[in-house]
Each structure stands twice: as C-alpha cells, then as structure tokens.
Amino acid sequence: MTGPRRWLPSLRQLLSLFLLCFAGAAAAVGYAYATVTIPDPNPSTLLQNNVYYWSDGTVLATDGSVNRQNVPLAQVPKDVQWDFIAAENASFYTDPGIDPQGIARALLHMAEGDEVQSGSTITQQFVKNTYLDQSQTVSRKFKELLISSKIGAVMSKQEILQGYLNTCFFGRQANGIQAAARIYYDLPVQKLNASQGAFLAAAVNQPSLFQYANSDPTARATAEARWSWVLDRMVTTGRLTPGRRARYAAAGFPTPRAWALGSGFTGQVGYLVQLAKSYAEAHDPSITESSLSRGGYQIHTTFDRKKTAALTRAVERVRKERLDPAHRSVDRDVQVGGASVDPETGRILAVYGGPGYGHAHYSDNADTSGVPVGSTFKPIVLAAALQHGAVLKPGAPAQPITPASKFNGDDGIKIKDRQGDFVTDDKDPTGLLHQHNDTDVRWGYITLRKAMEQSVNTPYVQLGEYIGYGKVAKTAQELGLRSGSLAAPSAGFYIGTSTPSAIRMAGVYATFAASGMQTTPYSVVKVTHNGSARPGFTAPAPVRALPAAVADNVTDVLQGVIARGTGTKAQALGRTAAGKTGTTDDYRSAWFVGYTPQLATSVVLFREDSKHPQLQSLIGVGGLQKVFGGDIPTEIWTRYMREALAGLPDAAFPTAAPLGRGTDEPGASPSPSTPPRKKGDTTGKRKSTTTQHTPIATKPTCHGRKCH
16 A cells, blocks of 8 residues: 555554543543542531521521521422422433433523523532532533432432532522522422422522512513423423413412512511520520531521510600600610510510610610619519518517508608518618608508509518518519529618519519419520421420419509509500509619510610610609609500500409408508698609618629520
8 A cells, every 4th residue: 555545544443543542531431430439518508597487487587607498308399399300300310310411402402592401410410519619610510420420329319309409599699499488489498389489490590680580670581481481391291280380370470579688687686586596505405606607497486576566666766755865965875675475375575675786786685684673573572472471570470461461651761670670771870771762751551552552662671571581582583583683682672673684574574464373484486407396495384483362462453553653654555454663773774564464564764875884873864853664664665565465355354362361560550541742742652763771782783694
C-alpha cells in the first residue's frame, strides 16, 4: 500500500482504539463508582428554624438563620407528593435514580422554548441539595450521578422523596415544603391541596420569579401557566381525575398570600417567644439554648392573638391620653407591664412586656421581679386569715376571722406581734413602729371588708402579725407565688413589699376566680422536634389551694373594692368583676389586679431609667400629684377587659358561703361610730399604699430577674 492511505488506520485499528477507550472509560467510571462514598450532609441542610404558634395554630414567629422545618413524608398529602413527582420525575418510583435521557430531553426542550424541565431526577436533586453544592460543573454533575446511583442502596424511595421535599428552595427564603406552605399559603403542609401543591412544585424551578406571583403580572402569568401544566401532568400520570382537574381550573389559580419580608420580632412577639422558650427549656432537659440554635422545634403556645392585640391597644391608648413625655420629663421613663390568665386552665392568654424589641426594650415587664405589688397583696393576707385564723392574744389559740372582723384602722398606730410585744423600728424616734395609712383619717375599728375596700393599711399589717409570717407566706406560695419573690419577714410584708411578676399576680387572682383551684400559669401546650412530640408538656393539673368558701369570700370582698372602694374606675367595665388596687412606698409602683369568672388580668405601672435600672417615684406622672393603682392601671385594665370579654355573658361569681362568727381585735367596740373624715375629704375613700417605717428587706434596685 502506497500513498496517503498507507498512513490511515485500518477499520480494525479504529475498532481496537474505540474498544480500548471504552474499556478505559468504563474502568475509570467503575473505579470512580467503587471509590466514591456518600458524604455527610452539608451542615447548612441540617439547619432549621424554630416556629412558634399562637393558640389558634397560626404562626406567631420564627427564629433561626435558616427558614426550614423538616417534616416526615407522612405529613405531606399524597396529592402534593404526586404534584412534585409529576412535575419533576414521573418515573421516580421505578427508575434507578439517574436518567441520562431525561437530561438530554430537558436540554432539547429548553432549546426549543418549551416548558422549563429539570434535567435531573428527584434523586439527583436530593443529592445535589443535601450532599453537594449548586455549582454548574462537569465534575459536580459526574459526582452527582455516581452518588445518586448509590444512594438507593442505603435509602428507600420514601426517604429520598422526604429529603428532597425538605431541602428544596422555594423562594421567599423558604427552604423545604413546610416553610413554603407557611410563607405562601399560611398553612401547615398537612392542609395543602393538589392545586396549592402544583404551584409549589412549579416554584422549585423558578423560585426567584414565582415568589412574586401574588403581585407581579409577569411572575403571575408564568406561574399560572406552569401551575396549569403541573395539573395536566397529574392527569396524564393518572394521579388526578379530569373532573377534579376541571374543579381546580374553575376555582382558579391559588394566588399566594402577600409576602412581608423581614418583619422580625415586632410588638409583643419578642416577649412571647422568650416566655415560650423559657418554659420549654424548664420542662424538657433536652431543650437548651444550643439545641434551639440548631432549630427544628415547633412550639405551640397558649397566647391568644386577639387578646394580646387588645392588651397592647389598651396600654397604647391610655399612654397616649394620659402621658405627655414630650412636655413632661417625668413621663418619659414610665413602664407598663400586664398579663392575662384563664382562671379555669391557667393558660397565659396575653402579656404586655413593654414597647417591644424594636424600641430596644428587651426586659419583659410582665415577667420580671423587683416591682413591689403593694396592697394587691392584702387579699392573700385575708385568705390566710380566713383559712388559718389569727392569734389575737399571746398564748391563746388562733381565733376565727371573717371579713366582718374589726381591726383598728387609725393612722400611726403601734403594731403588736403574736407575743404581744410592740414591733420595733429603729428609724422612729420612739424606737417603735407606727404604721401609717395614706391619710390621717381616724377610721377607728373597721371591718376587714371596709379596710380592703378603702385600702387602709393598719388593719392588715396588724392582722398579718397576728396570723404570722409563716402562714401568710405559705398561703402566698400555695396561691402560686414563688418563694424567691417573697420579701423577708417584716411588717411591710403584709402590705406588699414582695416582688412577684405580673404573670404570677394574675395567677393568684385567677385562683380566687376559680374558687380556690390553683393552676400554675403556663405558656406552652405542645413541642415537637422534627415532627416528633416532646414529653413534658402536659397541662398543669389544678390543685386545691384554698377552700372554696375562703376563696369565694375573698372574691366577695374584692367585688366591694370596685363597687365602693378604690377601684371604682373599673365599674366602666359594665359587668361583674372583683379586684384590688395597689400602690407602694414612695409611689414607686402602682397596680390593679382584677378578674371576672372568665379572665384574670394584672396591670403594673412603674418608672425606671434604662441606663439606671432602679425604681423611681411616680409622683407627677400624668400630671398627677400622686399616682395610685386605682387610676392609670385600672383604666388600662378596664379598657382591655372590655374588649377581651366582648361577646361573653356577664357571668356571676359563686355565692360566698357563710364562714360563721368571726372574732374582732381586742379593744374593738361592738358598734363603732362612723369614722370621721379628714378635713376637706368629701368621699371618705382611701387610696391604697404600703407606706410604713419598719425596716424591711432591702429595697429592690432593679427588676431584671426572671420569676416565671
């Protein structure tokens, strides 16, 4: 052979070369397949957020760096599963996990301008999302194919589909189908239908466009066409009947809800989330700051969305009407806290913790200690007296006490202890305590009912000493106050130097409303992690804290506070209610805690400079010479309760059972004359106070310590 042909390879040589290259390629692929291992999942795919829910099941808030909530495949409706399979990989349950023909077909369709189709199987997309990155390189694609062909040996098709649905990106910062269901339709994934699922299956291909399908005409038109195509594919694959397809067409495109980007912890949300977190951590040892940071928790709370909004409105409206921080400097540091509890269940329904995280106010005014409760503590003293009696003479047994029992209500009287000795006060020139009221009215011996209505201090300080610190403190704890929030023994203890939170005080009065059945206030009803329920969140069981007769008699007395005492502003509620005002030494806090049979609510007002966390006097706030619990706090309480109870019947309290004959303090006359009024006093009504001169426990300098 001569000429150029002598240099050309023969057919046999070409065939040999081809076989050699093929064998080499096959060996290389075989080696790669044999040596490739399934890597650990990308750390980012393990990250989830935590979702907090209102009591009605709607989303309260989410936190975490990634908006993802993994769900088991069983929670995804079958129709929605088939939406994705029809759109992405109709042969999913029969193919080996890779589809080279599908890749070529997708490229051809895109070149011809047809509907956008993924060039990968669901298995390949799961591998890419979970184990690899999103780079468009030959090496990444080759590795994707190898891992996809191997993954079926260690994972079932159901596990692969579950992983795929939990790792897809849907736009709107939503990773995974649960987050997508929430962000697009405000629904849990379990409640999606085939039409909504078809939109989400479509969104996977063009998330950056479809996320605006509710507002952008171009995005909507493209999304609607793709949605329609997915439903048609469902019919083609036999997973949707033509009749159902027609009904979805008649109902129209399932327009996603508006997208509010970056709303954050606005209003009361930050305080509610922190309450729920703290409760969850306290009731499940496995829930920690570290585990919460990794996400995956679904925390269902007791918080009522409408009542929370109503409480916020009440505070904001009263602040706007009564305070003028622009022209009155004393109004600038005024703080409000509030809490509302269901007496029957103990559920915390609403809190007002402050103006919100957006105003750099991070301390929850509803759940902090350090603000003395003042005369709102007196009902606890009365309850202890009705239950345990009081030692009125040294060495004598305790005598029965009723609301009709009479004690000296005069201002400046000396106080005796159970041994008959006068209580001392090293700040008084005489060395003895002279207990004071808010005014120098000479009440004489008055009933405990009258003293409660007019918030006269001296009868309750003396009564407390006769009962004894131990029994009063025990009663307070049985009613739900934490021991750490109770002040040390002193005369002032009986008129409110203790510092429980607004939540706990609402819980105490809820116990009175429930005829003595106490349920610890709680904020979480259920916690799940990655779809599995966590133990430890059974609702607290009610326990008997007071005999019903005692609790109902306390309620009967507290109704009088509103009817003719220091809480008359609460009459504007226009329904049966009971409550107590409270104001503390030097007017450093003002409270109103009140209740109906359906709802117990506490409101506290105080002043505190954020740069110097120490209680300041309320004198001058709102232009008032003195600020009492019967004023601004009662007004807030009334406005909130009116809205919160709208539509509910005016329920009556149980009739208080007679307690029998009570005993008066020694020295009380059988028929005391009507007490004279202070000159210039036209009403004879008292304001509540805890003014006294007895050395007591160190006055709180801040209230940042959690007590709930």
